[in-house]
Amino acid sequence: MTLRRLPLHALVVVLASTGPAAAANYTTANFSVSAPTEALARQFGDMAEHYRREKAQQWLGQEMPNWPRRCPLEVKIAAGGAGGATTFTFGGDGSRGVVTSQHMEIHGPARQLLDSVLPHEITHTVLAHHFGRPVPRWADEGGSVLSENDEERFNHDVRNRELLNAGRGIRLSVLFRMAEYPRDMIVLYAQGYSVSAYLVERGGNGVTGRQRLLQFLAIGMQGGDSRNHGTVESWNQAARQVYGVNSLDALEEQWLNALKSPPSRVAARGDRAPATPTAATPVSRPAVDPVAVRSSAAPVVPVLEPPVRAARGTAPEREPLPGTRTTPAERPVPVLLPPEFPRN
Numbered sequence: 001m002t003l004r005r006l007p008l009h010a011l012v013v014v015l016a017s018t019g020p021a022a023a024a025n026y027t028t029a030n031f032s033v034s035a036p037t038e039a040l041a042r043q044f045g046d047m048a049e050h051y052r053r054e055k056a057q058q059w060l061g062q063e064m065p066n067w068p069r070r071c072p073l074e075v076k077i078a079a080g081g082a083g084g085a086t087t088f089t090f091g092g093d094g095s096r097g098v099v100t101s102q103h104m105e106i107h108g109p110a111r112q113l114l115d116s117v118l119p120h121e122i123t124h125t126v127l128a129h130h131f132g133r134p135v136p137r138w139a140d141e142g143g144s145v146l147s148e149n150d151e152e153r154f155n156h157d158v159r160n161r162e163l164l165n166a167g168r169g170i171r172l173s174v175l176f177r178m179a180e181y182p183r184d185m186i187v188l189y190a191q192g193y194s195v196s197a198y199l200v201e202r203g204g205n206g207v208t209g210r211q212r213l214l215q216f217l218a219i220g221m222q223g224g225d226s227r228n229h230g231t232v233e234s235w236n237q238a239a240r241q242v243y244g245v246n247s248l249d250a251l252e253e254q255w256l257n258a259l260k261s262p263p264s265r266v267a268a269r270g271d272r273a274p275a276t277p278t279a280a281t282p283v284s285r286p287a288v289d290p291v292a293v294r295s296s297a298a299p300v301v302p303v304l305e306p307p308v309r310a311a312r313g314t315a316p317e318r319e320p321l322p323g324t325r326t327t328p329a330e331r332p333v334p335v336l337l338p339p340e341f342p343r344n
């Protein structure tokens with residue numbers, strides 16, 4: 001879509017419309033929104049800017065400067081499940097990666113999009129801009145789920161425990177290096193959320209806890225290749241340096257122990273952050289060097305019962321599955337109780 005140059009402040013451009021999904025456009029400082037109606041376009045544009053400020057402050061301690069190019073945001077209102085996907089292209093001169101383009105698409109009931117999917121997707125943009133390169137999937141999704149509302153986080157906590165109890169957990173030494181979604185995709189969301197929440201809490205919660213997690217990721221990611229974020233040694237190093245734990249395995253043990261006792265509350269949320277839920281859907285594209293393309297779009301969601309509401313949309317394409325499949329021997333099998341519903 002061609003970006004129209006518009007004066008500083010947002011204004012609405014009603015297009016001739018090619019369908020109900022994009023009847024109106026609304027442009028803000030950082031987003032170019034298309035939605036079924038003018039009112040919706042304006043509402044989503046304003047909320048996108050709101051979450052963009054809020055999520056940046058929660059993670060980075062400050063707002064992000066305006067992006068050089070507006071991020072297209074396609075809003076499709078539909079009944080049924082909600083989901084979204086944000087695709088990034090990364091470039092840079094080698095010393096410092098940057099996001100060179102981004103595109104966001106969300107679909108579902110308006111309420112759920114505003115309350116959940118949008119803040120989740122916006123969190124992806126904060127992480128992408130901070131690192132200037134693809135973020136390990138478990139933290140990219142786990143960190144974004146942290147932005148979701150109490151109910152969604154609770155659901156992820158429950159699902160994480162169920163998966164661990166069922167022997168479907170993935171060892172952190174494997175999970176942390178995954179550059180793509182595992183076949184057992186819901187594990188990445190649920191476990192990624194659980195570990196992210198644990199680490200944020202362990203790091204002191206709030207901006208401090210999140211910045212420690214970012215630090216942990218920056219160190220852990222070092223020395224990887226196109227298929228792996230970092231190495232076992234780089235993650236061990238990150239565990240030592242940031243959390244004072246000898247190894248990733250030791251950190252894993254502490255995370256599992258924390259889940260066992262007490263029956264855990266739903267972890268660190270974005271301090272008084274409004275709600276947010278889910279995310280990802282479709283359109284995955286292969287990474288290209290030196291310009292990497294990354295989408296938060298998840299591959300096909302596995303069939304699970306009972307269905308997980310938080311299992312965002314489905315995706316039309318499957319992403320490649322590098323050597324990331326786990327074997328039974330790689331999975332921890334702790335026995336965990338269901339979490340208590342958070343109170344606050």
Ligand SMILES: [Zn+2]
Nearest residue numbers: 144279280296
């Ligand atoms: Zn996501």
